[in-house]
Amino acid sequence: MLDFSLDEFAERLSKTRAAMERRGIDTLVVSDPANMLWLTGYDGWSFYVHQAVIVPPSGEPIWFGRGIDSPGATRTCYIGTENVVPYPDHYVHSLERHPMELLAKLLVERKLDNGVIGIEKDAYWFSAAAYESLMAGLPNAKFVDATVLVNWERIVKSPAEIAFMRKAARIVQLMHKRIYEKVEPGMRKCDLAAEIFDAAIRGTPEFGGDYPALVPLLPSGADAAACHLTWDDRPMRNNEGTFFEIAGVYRRYHCPMSRTVYLGKPSETFLNAEKMTSEGMEAGLAIAKPGATAEDIAIAFCDVLERYGIKKENRVGYSVGCAYPPDWGEHTMSLRRGDKTELQPGMTFHFMTGLWMEDWGFEMTETVLITETGMECLANVPRQLFVKN
């Protein structure tokens, strides 16, 4: 059932330990489920309760989680059952007991409580209460913030990971095809969202799709100014633009890609948005190669926009790979001014060139793989405003 070879897991562990060593961390407590997956193979919808993967200085990682999830851990992880440690159910959503009390005990038992412990302080799943509980139970430990430590080790994808992302790319192509086939004035937006989910999860005849870390976003008209509203059941209307922010997903690996559809004869606004975004994206892609920085791509894109009189303040992309809700971004590299991350072969990012203006929105984006000599867009969907009359 393992998606990656034991060698690959060993390599990931050793990269993580090297990063821990650079930061003086003896033991790492990993709460981000994408990091847990990447380190051990653990995959399950259990991140709504406290859980963790512990990376000790040597030996296998330890999975710590709710009792009813331990069968899922033994089924999906490569680690031995002695390192799958369940906690009892009355610790779930209790205000009297916190699962981190038991994690602290486990670390004491395994003699991992005397050194420097790295924690993901700003991970979604490591709450303020988890931190307090863990600290209280480990008086001899020194805690240091290791937020996104593992995420940074994930930034360059292995060939096996890239193969997964290529499958995700094939899925997102089918999703956009489905949208264009089905969308028409009068169709309820929820029915269109249902089509998108269906295409996403059905996948291809050779392989199925997985759930996305963000639900499809498909706002129309003035609602598209608000980039994170989800669908409703009102009908699609003529003479409106709708952007589709979606991702194909294969076994937790994402390939996001957005396109915009205009029903009717597109307004000047949308034709201009298409032109600007197209030129800006080409400018960014032209310099996307090993050695360039994240900032370089952002500046190239934003310079084009500025020539058209648009000042874009928000970031224009971010690293992507394996992910769980609520975000398919990897929380490492952002394409924005000030981010000097140097691009390397195997990096993958969502070039997120969205425009959210006062009363309209437009998205036409790509997921980009940095190659030895340049770049490659993973999915192949015509880079244009789609028009349906």
Add this chain to the structure above:
Amino acid sequence: MLDFSLDEFAERLSKTRAAMERRGIDTLVVSDPANMLWLTGYDGWSFYVHQAVIVPPSGEPIWFGRGIDSPGATRTCYIGTENVVPYPDHYVHSLERHPMELLAKLLVERKLDNGVIGIEKDAYWFSAAAYESLMAGLPNAKFVDATVLVNWERIVKSPAEIAFMRKAARIVQLMHKRIYEKVEPGMRKCDLAAEIFDAAIRGTPEFGGDYPALVPLLPSGADAAACHLTWDDRPMRNNEGTFFEIAGVYRRYHCPMSRTVYLGKPSETFLNAEKMTSEGMEAGLAIAKPGATAEDIAIAFCDVLERYGIKKENRVGYSVGCAYPPDWGEHTMSLRRGDKTELQPGMTFHFMTGLWMEDWGFEMTETVLITETGMECLANVPRQLFVKN
């Protein structure tokens, strides 16, 4: 665009303030997106960045969030634009800057920094880093833990909320209908998951569905022992049981309901599971009325199971209502020994009578509304093991 009346929002705010007063809290910082929705109407997929609703001692709540999400806030909240406070984009996923620095400044500006501030310490979205950053910026405040303070105020549903849950119930009925129509040996599990999503989001001809806070879980055979594994693309097999843990959702309000389908001639194990669960559920429902406690229901169910030789350690239900990923549970009442919460008219809970055994799993569950005199199961799907030969 508001889903509930201004009177209802005023009522919610006043209930929340009363709870704050009982706890000596002057100002509440709400991070749970379901609480943010309930208090203000704010609905958007933006909880992957830091955001909050502030409840000051008087006046309107304040929405605090990322700049690009503020148009979504003005569109969905009842509060005035002066109380929609955006933060700039370079605070997003940055290790140098934390949005809570700006929230602290806002509280100082609004003179809310000198009293007792309640925070949701164990909410998913209130990380250890958020807490440290907020504390550093508010040296004059005293912090107290207000985890699930608002959740508890949500436990009794208003008539308008119950109407939403009834719509969600109609959707989950259609989802189970779709499953039974479509499932057959040889069908890839991903294609069945796609059907479930399609039915969930399409909803009924009168109203569309919303995304669930948990993806559909539909493990088969021995995989069903691991209750939170998600689907893959292997074919459904004859002579296997599959449980379907799903919810209908209408505008964030959930009606979860699980059923199990057996392909082929059901084994004794499954027939017994059906019998035990049925009897246990009837025992629990028979005493579900105002005045009974959460524990009473759990004990009634578990007593039946014990007569059949099964000891169930995990909880058998939890309060449900509006929710966002990763959990449709409300994190208040749990149906388990020790939970003395008294049932009241308007409470709604998922009676989660799942059995996850060593090499099989079975679920047949109901979402229950407590009425003035007893209870009502919100969705209507025959309470049985579904068999398809």
